[in-house]
Amino acid sequence: MEQEKDQAKVSRRRFLEASSAMLVVAAGVQAAQGQEKQIRSADHHLPNESQPVQNNDPLDKENPSSVWAPPTDSGGQPPFKYSFSLSHKRQEEGGWTRQVTVRDLPISKKMAGVQMRLITGGIRELHWHVGAEWALMLYGNARITAVDQEGRSHVSDVTKGDLWIFPGGIPHSIQGLGPDGCEFLLVFNDGNFNEFDTFLLTDWMTHTPPDVLAKNFGVPESTFDKVPKKELFIFERPLPRPLADEQKQAEAGTGRVPHSFDFKPVEMKPTKVSHGGEVKIIDQKIWPATNIAAAIVTLKPGGLRELHWHPNEDEWQYYVVGKGRMTVFSAGGHARTMDFQGGDVGYIDKSVPHYIENTGDTDLTFIEVFPTPFYEDISLAEWLAHTPSRLVDQHIQVGEDFLAKIPKKEMIITPE
Ligand code: MN
Ligand code: MN
Numbered sequence: 001m002e003q004e005k006d007q008a009k010v011s012r013r014r015f016l017e018a019s020s021a022m023l024v025v026a027a028g029v030q031a032a033q034g035q036e037k038q039i040r041s042a043d044h045h046l047p048n049e050s051q052p053v054q055n056n057d058p059l060d061k062e063n064p065s066s067v068w069a070p071p072t073d074s075g076g077q078p079p080f081k082y083s084f085s086l087s088h089k090r091q092e093e094g095g096w097t098r099q100v101t102v103r104d105l106p107i108s109k110k111m112a113g114v115q116m117r118l119i120t121g122g123i124r125e126l127h128w129h130v131g132a133e134w135a136l137m138l139y140g141n142a143r144i145t146a147v148d149q150e151g152r153s154h155v156s157d158v159t160k161g162d163l164w165i166f167p168g169g170i171p172h173s174i175q176g177l178g179p180d181g182c183e184f185l186l187v188f189n190d191g192n193f194n195e196f197d198t199f200l201l202t203d204w205m206t207h208t209p210p211d212v213l214a215k216n217f218g219v220p221e222s223t224f225d226k227v228p229k230k231e232l233f234i235f236e237r238p239l240p241r242p243l244a245d246e247q248k249q250a251e252a253g254t255g256r257v258p259h260s261f262d263f264k265p266v267e268m269k270p271t272k273v274s275h276g277g278e279v280k281i282i283d284q285k286i287w288p289a290t291n292i293a294a295a296i297v298t299l300k301p302g303g304l305r306e307l308h309w310h311p312n313e314d315e316w317q318y319y320v321v322g323k324g325r326m327t328v329f330s331a332g333g334h335a336r337t338m339d340f341q342g343g344d345v346g347y348i349d350k351s352v353p354h355y356i357e358n359t360g361d362t363d364l365t366f367i368e369v370f371p372t373p374f375y376e377d378i379s380l381a382e383w384l385a386h387t388p389s390r391l392v393d394q395h396i397q398v399g400e401d402f403l404a405k406i407p408k409k410e411m412i413i414t415p416e
Contacts, residue, residue, distance in 0.1 A: 080336075092234035094235045097114060097115065099115075110190070111191055117183045131189050136163055138160065142174050143240050144156055153250035167289075202227065274416050275415045277297065281294075285374065290373065291372075318344075319365075324340050324356050326340060385406040
C-alpha cells in the first residue's frame with residue numbers, strides 16, 4: 001500500500017516536472033518570438049526594407065507584387081510574365097509586328113503570341129506556318145482569306161472582338177480595312193513560332209526557277225518577270241473589292257470551308273456571369289473549326305478568377321485591358337505573384353494551380369488560350385465540394401458547415 005502511494009507520488013512529481021519543463025520550453029519560444037525582429041512593415045520603412053541606390057522605379061511601380069511579395073509567396077519559380085512592350089517591333093510600310101515566344105519567355109514552351117498592326121489597305125502577305133493560328137481582333141477591321149486542304153475557300157471581314165482560326169498548314173492572309181486599318185493578337189500552338197520566318201508566297205516563288213514555274217502552270221516564263229525578288233511580308237495596296245464579289249470568285253468550283261474559320265463572341269451569351277464578372281468559353285464544342293480553346297474573362301474591380309488549374313494543357317494568357325495580379329502555386333511550397341496590365345503575356349504549365357485578381361479600379365479583361373480543342377479546368381471549390389466533407393474537414397478544419405455551403409457548380413469568377 002505504502003509502495004503504491006510512493007509510486008503515485010513519484011509519477012505525480014515526474015508529471016509536474018515534465019509539465020513545468022514544457023512550460024519553460026513554451027515560455028522560451030514566446031520570449032524568442034517577443035525578441036524576434038519585425039521584418040515587414042505596411043509602409044516599408046524598416047532598414048531591412050530600404051533600397052538606398054537607384055532602381056528602375058517605373059518598373060517597380062508596375063510590379064508591386066514582385067517588390068513587396070505577399071507573405072504567403074515563397075518565390076522560387078521562373079517568371080511567367082513577359083510584356084510585348086519589351087519585344088522588338090518590326091516596322092514595314094503596311095504596319096508593324098512584334099512577338100513573344102519561348103525565346104523571350106522560357107516557360108512558354110507550347111505557345112507563342114504576336115501583335116500586329118495593319119494600316120488601311122495594309123496586307124500581311126499570303127503565307128502559312130506549321131502551327132495553328134488563333135486570333136483576336138483588338139481594334140478596327142480586316143479582311144481575312146484562307147484555303148483548306150480540299151481547295152475550299154474562306155473570305156470574310158472581321159471586326160473588333162472577333163476571332164479567327166487558321167489550322168496548321170492552311171494558307172491565309174489578312175488585310176486592314178477602313179477607316180483606320182486594324183490591330184490584332186495572334187496565338188500559335190508552338191512556343192518556338194517565328195512570325196518573321198513563315199512560308200511566304202513571294203519567298204517561295206523567288207526561290208523556284210522560272211522554268212519550273214512555267215512548267216508547273218503551263219505558261220511562258222515571262223509570266224513571272226514581275227514576281228518580287230524580296231519578300232513583301234507586310235505591304236500596302238488599295239482596298240479589296242466588295243466582300244460578296246471576292247467570296248464568289250474564290251469559292252468557284254470548290255465552295256466554302258464547311259466550318260467557318262471566324263467566330264463572333266459578341267453573339268454568344270456568357271458561359272458564366274457572377275457579381276465578380278463574366279467569362280465566355282469558346283472551344284470546339286461551339287466553334288467546330290477551332291483546335292485551340294480559349295476563355296475570354298472580364299473581372300470587375302475586386303473580382304477574382306477563382307483558384308483552379310487545367311488538367312489537360314498549358315495556359316497562355318494575354319491581358320487586353322485593366323490591371324491584375326496572378327499567383328501561381330507550384331509543388332514544393334513555392335508560390336509567386338506577378339502583376340499584369342494591358343499588353344502583357346502570362347503562362348501557366350498544365351495542372352499548375354493559379355488565380356487572378358483585378359487589382360485596378362476598372363474592369364480587367366484577359367484571355368486564356370490552350371493548345372487543345374477542348375477547355376478543361378478543376379477549381380479548388382469544386383474539388384472540396386465534391387469530396388466527403390468529413391475527409392476535407394479532417395485536413396483543413398474549416399468546419400463541415402462551411403464546406404456544405406460551397407456551391408456545387410463551379411463558379412469560375414467570384415464573388416458569387
Ligand atoms: Mn499566319
Ligand atoms: Mn487558368
